[in-house]
Amino acid sequence: MNRTIVKFTKETFDELKSLLLADRNEKHAFLLCNLAQSSHHTCNTVFLVDKIVIFDEKEISVSAVHVEIENDLVNGLFQQFVNGKHQALISCHSHPFEEGNVWFSGIDDANDQKLFEYFYTEITKHKPDAQMLTMVFGQKTIAARGYVKETKVFTSVDQIVVVGYPMKYITPVNKSHEDHTVDMKMYNRQILGFGEAGQKELSRLKVTLVGAGGTGSILAETLVRLGVKNLVIIDDDKLEDTNLNRWQGGKICHVGRYKVNILKDLLYPIAFDLKIKTFESTLFNEEVIDYIKDSDVVIGAVDSNKARYLLNRMALAYLIPYLDCSSGIVVEQGNIKELSARNVVVVPAATHCFNCEEVYFKKTEFAYDFVSESMKKEAQRRKYIQVEDISVKSPSVYPLNMLSVSTLSLEFMNLFWGYKDKMLENTYINCMTLENQGQKIAWEHQKPNSSCIDCQDRVALGDRAKVWELFFKEG
Template sequence: MRVTLSLTRAQHAQLSDHLLAGDGRESVALALCGRAAGSEIHRLLVHEIIEIPHEACPTRTEDRVTWPTSFLLPLLRKAAKRGMAIMKIHSHPGGYPRFSPIDDKSDEALFPSIHAACDGGAPHASAIMLPDGRIIARAHHEDGSPSPINCIGVIGDDLTFWHADDVAEEVPEFARRHAQAFGEGTFRRLRRLSVAVVGCSGTGSVVVDQLARLGVGRLVLVDPDTVEEKNLNRILNTVRQDIGRPKVAVLKDFIHCLGLETEVEAIERDLSEPVALRAVASCDIVFGCMDGVEGRQLLNRLATFYIQPYFDVGVRLDADGQGGIDQICGSVHYLHPGGSSLITRDAITDEQIRAAGLRRTNPDDYRDQVERGYIRGIDEDRPAVNGVNMFFSSLLMMDFLARLHPYRLDPNEEYASQTISLTIGSWLKRVDGDPDPVLARYVGRGDATPPLDQPYLDQGQGA
């Protein structure tokens, strides 16, 4: 089982300020971590940080810190009650890039007690922060054995991933020109990343195609629909013989035929179903390529719970059906946990969410309220042009690459959203707004009952 660790850029900064105090002595902190507990990948997600005051530590030297375990008790109670994990993290101000014999002895004494108190059998973690901010970590299992944490991700305006097995390897021929542009290190990170794409139609199929050709290691594709004849004008890599087949199955077959060794998991379900939620929660990064406001809001919430960067694309084409075009525009949103949301940015509204929910749960009442003018109806069959989809999907992909390997002259924080009108030739970028106060308390919460703290998602755990 692979174990990974994710935290936000703000959490990383908080830990850095405390652990690297500038006095050359070790410091220590504790973290309560949510979990994304899968059979093959177990993700630990920083939810709450407790800084152990320097003055409370009996010993602080350049290679040793001791601390009162009384600071651990409140976190243990929360972890035991909520099925969460405990992480101990301390600094190595001298830059020693591995666990020392002193660290080994300390962890051997600490983690059996944590496992006994939590009684869940799932791993906890110990970590070290180095002077340059890099984190190394290991998981501690119930049987007493440690194992390296395979990937540590810091999610903010920029994306940082440290991999335990990040060793130099020969770049395959198909990726040489990518590596020339973005470096071999970026290619190696892409090769180790797990990425979910939710929505595999017009924009989603373009995103899937580009991710596969970049050499992303694992793709999780989520879409409940099958290919129809009307989709052939915009779903990349589909042909007439695919009509009636699941969209995710068609794209999975294409990726396998491409032969670039990307692993693919195809989920022919709606995002709200348990098997889809679990699969997306297992990923490092999520792309949302959906028109529906309910799905977009749900994915924004899921990415907050599971500390995932969320890339969202939306396209609007207003036409009269007779060849007249009023507007062609689209937006790319980047959302990171603890920041603003699609709702606080007014990208989606409460009215739209209510209408979509009513349409799903009570179609007759929905039609009645639309006819009576109480709610605005949802456009179910909007115009679609492949070139428009490809333009905005490519913009989304370049935003992803910019955050993984910054190439823009301006900092990434200035590109929280980008809106382009092809009709009037305008390009508007915006910085992030205030944090969403509703979502902020769920950062790193991870697995919960009901899922995402939404009762309507509590459909059991079956596949």
């Protein structure tokens, strides 16, 4: 099923609405966008809004029912687009007088057809893969459409996504709403708390889980029991007997099978209408990357900083929330010094990312995951880096994994159900540490760092980011 989706960061969406609906006169803006196009069976096209271009009102003619822009201004913008790196344009205007469902007017139809014809006739000579949409904003609703040049027919945009706390999903008024049925009996107790609309929204999400180990196996079952119906699970490991103490649902008879396939067998009997896609693969696989960029949310249960950084870059480039779940036990001289369950929530343009000020790990440790084994040994020999032997397995227990998953699940629920603006005012959670026989809970909430190159220069780049080229091979 081919779908067209428009994604905004909350900051950009709020800015655009404030510009277009500043008063009772019509306003016009262009959006410079990048694209995310998946090549698997869904063939979705996502417009990732990067920049807003709005003309000075002294240069255009506006009234309560009309806005007219000189051809020279539009041609100048098109030339800027042709010479730049962006891959798509969206032409937006407002009907500020419309309090109900907003629609394209007859004048809009005529103007948009001319605009689309010019774009797909002239602009695509210079950028053959460029695409365009138009949108109209009312006070409470939005209409959006594309165009098929060959048939001269307008097409519907399926969804508008605003990435923030909470996530916001808007169905354009000119698109027929796809109603999702929910098993009212199974989810009755959740619906009592969070409402039927929220439960339906959860059933529409495509969630990708990277990692099917001790933490990932608990997460997979938790997501299905919450009501996620479309789940992608990625892991190349097989279950070992040493995993059984903490692997959710694992039995002796499962040892030797791929973890993702065991999970699929365990999850299908839990709920109706599940769609589970599994990859017996590492994260560093082009087909896997293609599925990830088509996700509504990505959850990481990985033990590699290289994998975390790839997911971080994917989240920023494709405007996908990324939630990371981990736990650890530090033992010194036979005594437990620290128990920790760490969760990180990366919401593009709204929170810290993994690369901001070494909040989550030191860059020396992070860089260690990107070099070959021989380089690692040489760096350790020369004392350039001090790291533990990664061949030695770290301690792990089921209750600590459960603690980490439970806390992250609350963050996940809030991100899509929005029962608080910011869950406990945090994006980084160190749930529990044990130091000197005492316990502490640390909460941190951080905005993107102005000096972080990822947060400042790599948001909403889409396929232009070519993230997969940086990580295509391990080592």
